[in-house]
Amino acid sequence: MDTHPDTRTATAVVQTGTRRMETRQIPIPPIGPEEALIQVEACGLCGTDVARYRGEMSLRGAVVPGHEPVGVVVEIGDEAAARRGLRRGDRVAVDPFLPCWRCRSCVGGSYEFCTGWGDAAHSLGAIPVATAPGLWGGYATHLYVHPNAVLYPLPADLDPATATLYNPLGAGIRWGVDLTGVTVGSTLLVLGCGQRGLACLIAAKAAGAAHVIVTGLPADRHKLELAGRFGASATVVTGRDDLASVVRELTGGSGVDAVVDTTPGSTEAVTQAIGLVRPEGTVVLGGHKGRVVPDFPVDDVVLSAITIKGVRGVGTSAYQRAIAMLTERSKDLEVLRSHTFALDEAEHALRVLGGEVDGERPVNVVLRT
Template sequence: MDASKIAEIVRETLRNQKLLEEESEAASSPSTSVSSPVSSGAKSGRAAVLVEPRRLEIREFPLRAIGPDEILVKVEACGVCGTDVHCYKSDPFGLAPNVLGHEGTGEVIEIGADVAMDSVGKPVKVGDKIVTSLLEVSPDCLIAKYNPAKSNLSDDLKVYGLLPDEPNNHFNGYFAEYLIIRPGSSFFVVNDMSVDLRCLIEPAAVVCHALERAKSCGGNRLNFRSRIVVQGCGPIGLLMIAVLRTHGVNNIIALDGNPNRLEMARSLGADETINYKEYAGVDEIAEKVKSLTKGLGAHWGFQVTGVPVAHANLYKMIRRGGGICEVGHFVDGGECAINPHRDICSKEITLVGSWVYNSFEYPNAYHFLQRAERIGLPVSSIITHKFPLDQIDEAFQVNLRQEGVKVVVEA
């Protein structure tokens, strides 16, 4: 090897060493604790503010700089949940003025210096698609402290879209162009899912949690041969049918009064459908259920309507030794009358409630949706309407008129 070749190798080695030193200095130098919104090119954004019951206003707010443990997300879309509709109608939680929307997803456009991974340890970077789950509950909450698996029952439970407005942060819900993920939040990178499926992860977590609640009762009532009634074929009811079918249940009866929803229920795994409007009353409906279940009634029922009388009716469709999971009442819809002797005691009915979900159930929901599509269940077809943010009022009206199934607002 001649001298010129040796000199070239030495120069290349020195250049590489210098680059390594520069990278090392950059990594070890103090990071700025706050990143500027200028880096994303956005200085303000619009949000749909629930000003008072039945009144939404599109307002523009300045985008503040995010902190070292926050993330700025460009919202892509968000489903309209039944809870959003209840808030729209009557503001039952007293949150107005605030920005609703919790079934959302978007793209990361800024990351605080201290954020490196999502809630399951997956690296997160600008450009990633994410969904959010629950915010961390207060360390003073005794329920979460002594039973972390029940943190969903904390009085301190917080979800984006169900948070009060803040003077320095108006982007607390997904019915906006931006969302700021705050410290203590659980969030997940979901790059390999379509935007439609990402909008369904939150409601899918609801039904995954309900399934686990029913399974927690033991016995053999949820298996391949189980005969299950799902009462109510709105978005949650339809996803409940899909998760049961994906779980291996082969005998599912869907009960609703909307023919289009019952048809969709069949496509998502229901074997039989019952339109309650075609029957004189609950006794006739119960006899129809018994005729489909060897004369005994269903092993298990999932009540997903949010209508109190529907809860009372479901007992009549369940066999002795069966069970019911109440999923539908996320707000106080009133009371209903049951007969403790006939409905519960003499049948030894097992009754469980299902409330929201836990953050760790999000990955379960994610895999459920992927598996459902893989076996041919068209879960994305639940989304029937899409509206831009400017038309969010019409999105809510379509939902109130029950003209579609899942309505989505795109930012």
């Protein structure tokens, strides 16, 4: 890489519109005392990436997608190095959200709700390339580290592609354990067996859950097989199996202690969750629907004193615990990775994860640079 600050460029995949991707050379900026530069080694793909690619979520101009990056620090300012305890050559994961560290949400630790940037996007993969220096996503050879960014050190011997699981596994810990209250002996129903649904299962079993039930579509048999491997008490094929009967059998008719809905688009899953959780149980909603839930059973929620929690993002504590789990169980957890693609195959990778390529059975899809 040319070391002259005026000639260095990063290769980045840029989304310019619905199903429109192009490769660009983006100048690498000089790195100031509080800044850093990461050479991206791997970036996990998320359902949000697929939704933006398809036009199901809006774009605010052209962006470099990717909010699950792992890489090596190749430049870091003296002040940033001292404050972060990092140096060149350290491997890190990057938190998707960029806090302002001034607003009420950031001060309280919930920086996914940061208001300090106004209406401007403040998460990786969503900040326009028009916002200098443009390297705001993981689908690139390099990633700019803003002084406010949150980095998580990773072990040097942890495979970068496996390390990208810090994001879905962090969601599993946050959604499937922290927000549900799952602990030793609990029962949990996970609706959906994508990588975050499977992560909820893994986290709940690690927390001591007695029974975890996981659902999936007929096309998800390979994911349900993984669910069985990771300790699911039962796997249920939606539209074929009787989920209510499985819940009654495993809970003695009382209903599960908690439900996590990770399914995208399905409003039926919300009413199903409310119908299968026990009185005073908890329902966590983690799947974007894009529409209202018709005939929402509000009386059931009221009369059974059900707690419903929406969730956005993960948070520092869950990410740190996810990295600790990856460090301890990397060989066990790397089986979640079904596909690895090169950076110039990003559009194909998105179509694979989105189920648009016949014969492919995706779970965790990763770009390697």
